[in-house]
Amino acid sequence: MRMKLGAAVAAALLAAPLAANAQVATPGFYIGAGGGLNRVDVPNTGGEKLGFNITGYVGYDFVGPMVEIEGAYRYNKLRNVHLDQWSGMANLLYQFAPENNFAFHVGIGLGFADGSISKGGSAADLDMKFAMQGLVGGRYRFDNGMFIRTDLKFQNAFLSGKDLHNFGGTISIGYKFGPPQPAVAPPSPPPATSPSFIVFFDFDRANLTAQAMATIKQAAASAKSGNRTRVGVTGHTDRSGSDGYNMALSLRRANAVKDQLVREGIPAAGIAVVGRGESQPLVPTADGVREPQNRRVEIVLQ
Missing domain, CATH: 3.30.1330.60 (OmpA-like domain)
Incomplete structure (x- = not known):
């Protein structure tokens, strides 16, 4: 399952145009939202099961380093029980070659996770606990500030004495605020001389x-x-x-x-x-x- 999930997200990354034309990168705030697949591994609850996730984030791009706040919802069905998870993370990322339209990034995050397990008509809340994650991904930006971003994430949430290992792949659409990219004007041709x-x-x-x-x-x-x-x-x-x-x-x-x-x-x-x-x-x-x-x-x- 891990190999299938990684292949799916890698294909999404490669689907974006690999434009390498350099532009002027400027600092600024950005927002984004998306979703994808999530596989969870919970000991003694039926093994690994594939579900989905919904993610939103807001951050600031320092041109290279980026900091962001991320909120996510994950759902998985484990045999005859349903697992719902919510998390809030503070991520620190670094983007390589931010002046290019297509760029890769890596990052880590710390925060909290909460959730519930339901079966039939009853549900049991899981205590909110500490969570941490690592992520890698890439983004393709357009000239109007819009961008498409993909992420592969591994999150470890410590809920009710158990480690919930989440492996997820997301595709999101975002927008970076700030002034327009300054255009580099071509050099002026030399003035025409009169014979x-x-x-x-x-x-x-x-x-x-x-x-x-x-x-x-x-x-x-x-x-x-x-x-x-x-x-x-x-x-x-x-x-x-x-x-x-x-x-x-x-x-x-x-x-x-x-x-x-x-x-x-x-x-x-x-x-x-x-x-x-x-x-x-x-x-x-x-x-x-x-x-x-x-x-x-x-x-x-x-």
């Missing part, structure tokens, strides 16, 4: 060189292939010359690039032209320095 191109100019010139024409052609092709609907064109100068002259020169350079982009098939309405003069040099220099890399137009595809 950019640089067109360089000769000193004090706004006309396009052969290299500049090739760069503009490449920028236009990239805008078309990437479905870029807006193009920013910003003109710059070096620091040789006055601020006013350089501002006007930077605008002429930007407009020259815009016109060529239009000729390459980019709609003029989607091109924004800005002149920065000498205010944003690519290579910082002193005033009056002719720096070739600062004589430029930047094309940014948006």
Whole structure:
């Protein structure tokens, strides 16, 4: 009988999905209730008989260690007598890998047991006595706080001078209170970069060189292939010359690039032209320095 009872509860354990995906485990109160089979061994009362049990519990999960109060009712028929038992236990358990959806636990309990033996229309009460138990089991938790738990228990109750050995298997449904499991947000993707191109100019010139024409052609092709609907064109100068002259020169350079982009098939309405003069040099220099890399137009595809 012991082997049959153990096999039945083991099958119930394996029936739960063995999900091993780790989540964030948090402390909290929990409750549960269920039932199962109970076999009792009472010396001089007809040997071992199979019956049933009903169990309820409330506890607190410390994430690993757990403490709970358990109440149980057990019924068995021993030959021509009926045995009813009630027990209240304080259990101390430890749960392995509590962050997993499926986790095992072991525990011990101390408390009291009471009961009665009835035959025909008469019943005899058994004195309330000390009881202790050991248990092993497992639980499967869901993301909404619900869980399914299975337990194998051996309880020794000392009633009316006799040891009542109870071997039980239970399946229960419970709920753990507390805040929702914090979701781990996936890392944010890096911000998309806008393709950019640089067109360089000769000193004090706004006309396009052969290299500049090739760069503009490449920028236009990239805008078309990437479905870029807006193009920013910003003109710059070096620091040789006055601020006013350089501002006007930077605008002429930007407009020259815009016109060529239009000729390459980019709609003029989607091109924004800005002149920065000498205010944003690519290579910082002193005033009056002719720096070739600062004589430029930047094309940014948006």
